[in-house]
Amino acid sequence: MKRFTAWRRRPWAGYAVVLVALATTGVVYAGFSPKADTAEASNSAAAAQDMANGKQLFNQNCSSCHGLNAQGTKDEKGRQIAPSLIGVGAASVDFQVSTGRMPAMNPGAQMPRKKPVEVFRNPKNVADVAAYVQSLGGGPTIPAPEQVDPEKGDVALGGKLFRTNCAQCHNFAGSGGALTGGKYAPPLDESTPTQIYEAMLTGPYAMPLFNDTTLTPEAKRAIIAYVVQTREEPNPGGNGLGRIGPVAEGIAGWTVGMGLLVLAAMWITARKPKKQHD
Amino acid sequence: MSDVQAPKAVDAPLTFLDDRLGSSTFLKRNMKKAFPDHWSFMLGEIALFSFVILLLTGTFLTLWFKPSMLEVVYDGSYTKLNGVKMSEAYSSTLHITFDVRGGLLMRQIHHWAAILFMAAIMAHMLRVFFTGAYRKPRELNWLIGIGLFTLGMLEGLFGYSLPDDLLSGTGLRILQGVAQSIPVVGTYLYLFLFGGEFPGESIIPRLFTIHVLLIPGIMLALIVAHLMIMWHQKHTQMPTKGRTNQNVVGYPFYPLYMAKQGAYFLYIFGVLALLATFAQINPIWLFGPYDPSAISAGSQPDFYMGALEGALRLMPNWETNVLGHTLSWNVMIPALVPLGIIFTGAALFPFIERWATGDQRSHHINDRPRNAPVRTATGVAVVTFYGLLWLAGGNDVIAERFHVSLFATTWFFRFAVLLGPFLAFMITKRICLGLQRSDAATMAHGYESGVIKMMPSGEFIEVHLEAPEEQAAVILSKEEGKSLPAARDDNGIPAPGSRNPLGHLRLRLNRFWNVDSIPIEAGHGNGHGNGHGDGEHAAVEDGERATAIGSGSGTGDRS
Numbered sequence: 001m002k003r004f005t006a007w008r009r010r011p012w013a014g015y016a017v018v019l020v021a022l023a024t025t026g027v028v029y030a031g032f033s034p035k036a037d038t039a040e041a042s043n044s045a046a047a048a049q050d051m052a053n054g055k056q057l058f059n060q061n062c063s064s065c066h067g068l069n070a071q072g073t074k075d076e077k078g079r080q081i082a083p084s085l086i087g088v089g090a091a092s093v094d095f096q097v098s099t100g101r102m103p104a105m106n107p108g109a110q111m112p113r114k115k116p117v118e119v120f121r122n123p124k125n126v127a128d129v130a131a132y133v134q135s136l137g138g139g140p141t142i143p144a145p146e147q148v149d150p151e152k153g154d155v156a157l158g159g160k161l162f163r164t165n166c167a168q169c170h171n172f173a174g175s176g177g178a179l180t181g182g183k184y185a186p187p188l189d190e191s192t193p194t195q196i197y198e199a200m201l202t203g204p205y206a207m208p209l210f211n212d213t214t215l216t217p218e219a220k221r222a223i224i225a226y227v228v229q230t231r232e233e234p235n236p237g238g239n240g241l242g243r244i245g246p247v248a249e250g251i252a253g254w255t256v257g258m259g260l261l262v263l264a265a266m267w268i269t270a271r272k273p274k275k276q277h278d
Numbered sequence: 279m280s281d282v283q284a285p286k287a288v289d290a291p292l293t294f295l296d297d298r299l300g301s302s303t304f305l306k307r308n309m310k311k312a313f314p315d316h317w318s319f320m321l322g323e324i325a326l327f328s329f330v331i332l333l334l335t336g337t338f339l340t341l342w343f344k345p346s347m348l349e350v351v352y353d354g355s356y357t358k359l360n361g362v363k364m365s366e367a368y369s370s371t372l373h374i375t376f377d378v379r380g381g382l383l384m385r386q387i388h389h390w391a392a393i394l395f396m397a398a399i400m401a402h403m404l405r406v407f408f409t410g411a412y413r414k415p416r417e418l419n420w421l422i423g424i425g426l427f428t429l430g431m432l433e434g435l436f437g438y439s440l441p442d443d444l445l446s447g448t449g450l451r452i453l454q455g456v457a458q459s460i461p462v463v464g465t466y467l468y469l470f471l472f473g474g475e476f477p478g479e480s481i482i483p484r485l486f487t488i489h490v491l492l493i494p495g496i497m498l499a500l501i502v503a504h505l506m507i508m509w510h511q512k513h514t515q516m517p518t519k520g521r522t523n524q525n526v527v528g529y530p531f532y533p534l535y536m537a538k539q540g541a542y543f544l545y546i547f548g549v550l551a552l553l554a555t556f557a558q559i560n561p562i563w564l565f566g567p568y569d570p571s572a573i574s575a576g577s578q579p580d581f582y583m584g585a586l587e588g589a590l591r592l593m594p595n596w597e598t599n600v601l602g603h604t605l606s607w608n609v610m611i612p613a614l615v616p617l618g619i620i621f622t623g624a625a626l627f628p629f630i631e632r633w634a635t636g637d638q639r640s641h642h643i644n645d646r647p648r649n650a651p652v653r654t655a656t657g658v659a660v661v662t663f664y665g666l667l668w669l670a671g672g673n674d675v676i677a678e679r680f681h682v683s684l685f686a687t688t689w690f691f692r693f694a695v696l697l698g699p700f701l702a703f704m705i706t707k708r709i710c711l712g713l714q715r716s717d718a719a720t721m722a723h724g725y726e727s728g729v730i731k732m733m734p735s736g737e738f739i740e741v742h743l744e745a746p747e748e749q750a751a752v753i754l755s756k757e758e759g760k761s762l763p764a765a766r767d768d769n770g771i772p773a774p775g776s777r778n779p780l781g782h783l784r785l786r787l788n789r790f791w792n793v794d795s796i797p798i799e800a801g802h803g804n805g806h807g808n809g810h811g812d813g814e815h816a817a818v819e820d821g822e823r824a825t826a827i828g829s830g831s832g833t834g835d836r837s
């Protein structure tokens with residue numbers, strides 16, 4: 001205590017206190033405010049760089065179909081080759097690219113989910129293109145991790161919502177199903193929580209769009225919880241047979257069940273008893 | 279006649295019972311009844327034993343299942359559904375699945391047994407059909423069999439509906455649509471069945487009573503009748519050496535056949551337990567409770583209802599409006615016509631065939647399918663028709679798994695269902711005749727031995743050997759169809775009964791039945807063919823021994 005009192009009496013102490021107070025306030029301010037002034041400067045430089053990267057990636061990988069300004073392209077007969085991306089938002093780009101659908105190989109047909117091409121295996125590149133497209137005309141943004149956290153969703157509500165909104169295409173357990181016109185709803189066993197959210201938010205291809213009025217963010221998180229928990233839960237009754245319903249059961253019954261029984265019947269009737277001497 | 283004596287341990291109690299019940303030698307005689315052996319004769323046993331297992335496991339399920347549509351909020355071991363509103367039927371099925379010890383296993387055995395039961399009935403009926411075993415005197419049992427099959431379909435449909443999950447509710451909705459589509463009485467019928475508007479409160483309790491009491495009771499009675507008639511008439515047998523229309527060649531019921539049957543029952547139970555342990559069936563917890571506003575891709579019924587589902591999917595959307603009433607052809611035709619034709623046709627077939635062929639004899643030796651080309655071809659045509667409808671019932675799964683368009687599958691099946699049966703008929707008939715021809719050749723020139731001989735002239739020939747006795751007996755089992763007297767004899771006098779249109783039709787059918795047949799004649803006697811191998815020789819002897827045992831009761835009754 002004594003030393004501190006002595007120290008306080010020094011001539012520069014007043015300045016020191018003011019300085020410390022200022023610095024603390026600054027640090028605290030910086031910590032609480034989303035973008036500190038000092039950080040802003042260096043961030044905007046980085047952002048400009050990211051944007052440039054995004055634009056470059058877009059020009060190299062996407063512009064051949066979507067046009068140099070993402071305005072979409074048409075063939076000589078005026079039919080659309082690829083749609084405009086103005087206003088589709090980062091969510092749509094993130095979904096399409098991170099599921100490997102874009103860049104498309106074969107425009108016109110339904111794009112299957114596949115491993116993303118080399119450049120887009122780096123999440124930073126995906127984020128950059130998404131941000132670039134977002135900058136062109138806004139649109140739904142990529143959901144925050146908290147919004148898609150399956151742990152936080154109400155799974156019972158999610159099940160109900162899934163059965164009324166999604167099961168008619170994706171099947172009760174998310175195993176996928178056929179749609180009219182050669183289209184299909186893919187199985188949901190690999191989609192990440194973020195992709196599930198984005199799929200609902202942007203309605204890719206033949207899938208309807210579920211905006212935040214049809215399904216609130218809370219409802220979306222519930223659905224994510226249901227999908228994730230359902231695909232992770234083991235099958236208590238043995239092999240799940242693809243979880244596609246009674247067709248697989250019928251096939252198993254006829255092949256495995258009847259197969260085993262008929263084999264046994266053949267064996268049992270082919271065995272002749274040893275000759276008896278009586 | 280008996281040269282096999284039952285062991286003392288069995289003989290004594292039998293004698294005891296026979297003495298008390300005044301049945302003289304009833305039991306002893308019946309214990310020695312001969313049962314012919316052929317693997318396809320076991321198909322009926324599969325159905326019988328699965329039925330027994332259905333009764334046992336079903337009774338277990340009734341101990342916990344609550345047939346009630348009362349709404350409850352689930353709170354149990356399957357946490358994913360905690361807090362969800364559902365019917366008591368659904369929640370009690372969840373309870374059986376997750377909280378009753380062995381409950382899931384029992385549910386799965388019950389359901390797999392239902393699948394195997396229906397599969398076995400189908401296979402059994404096909405065996406009976408293609409071997410002509412339904413012919414006189416067994417027409418009654420054929421009719422009982424068709425009744426059992428129909429009841430089995432209903433029983434399965436109702437059982438499937440009991441847990442009140444999403445898929446079973448979808449199935450009930452279809453049932454409701456089908457009932458409603460019946461002209462005039464449809465709406466009343468449906469309101470009566472459901473006790474009001476769909477789904478209502480009463481349908482599950484009603485289906486429950488029908489499922490556990492009414493239909494099993496009727497089925498049990500029919501099965502008993504089926505078996506008693508079979509016992510009395512004795513089994514048919516496959517044609518081979520030493521088997522005639524007058525005897526039964528096989529093993530005595532006791533001890534051999536009974537031991538085999540006991541083992542087979544245990545084996546069936548084993549297979550069902552294996553399936554139920556390793557293959558999940560009807561995971562109602564994944565389907566979720568029934569919710570009229572929800573539906574799932576891949577909503578299918580069990581396979582035995584698949585043909586009905588397929589018919590509904592293929593039918594174009596036709597409706598007409600008559601005096602303010604909508605006639606839903608789009609539901610009525612597919613729901614009633616295809617299966618109606620198949621079942622009615624199957625029931626009438628023995629009588630149509632008898633009428634057309636004029637064959638009034640009793641048959642105890644089965645036909646080889648090739649020797650009845652019209653019957654075999656008809657059967658294959660029906661199987662094709664049914665099979666295509668069945669596949670069409672799973673067209674969404676086909677489209678999804680094989681990446682073809684759903685629309686394309688629908689159109690493909692529409693045409694295939696109409697054309698396929700005719701093609702199948704023609705192809706099958708050709709194949710049958712081809713096989714008859716090769717039989718005739720075997721009888722005339724022997725079979726190709728695969729031994730090539732060089733003649734002194736340098737010519738190579740393949741040595742043909744005379745068919746061994748066994749084979750010859752099988753081939754010669756063919757019976758030639760009997761032609762009805764021609765419409766007019768040589769003098770132009772019309773044959774009796776052929777003057778009316780019906781008689782005319784009969785003659786034409788008769789000609790259709792008999793026109794293609796390859797006559798088969800015994801070759802140059804069959805003195806040599808025997809004794810090609812010791813194994814074979816032993817089998818023949820065994821057969822003969824069994825004849826002796828079997829005919830003890832066989833000959834007496836059959837003549």
Ligand code: HEM
Nearest residue numbers: 332333336337339340343389392434437438440490494560
């Ligand atoms: C030919 C006979 C039978 C067939 C084809 C049949 C078929 C079925 C089927 C497919 C189910 C749905 C099972 C599931 O949930 O996965 C079912 C349920 C049920 N069956 Fe049967 N069954 C038969 C006989 C019986 C008998 C004799 C009883 C009772 C004495 C019975 C009692 C039940 C009960 C209580 C349920 C509902 C419980 C549950 O689904 O877990 N069944 N039946």
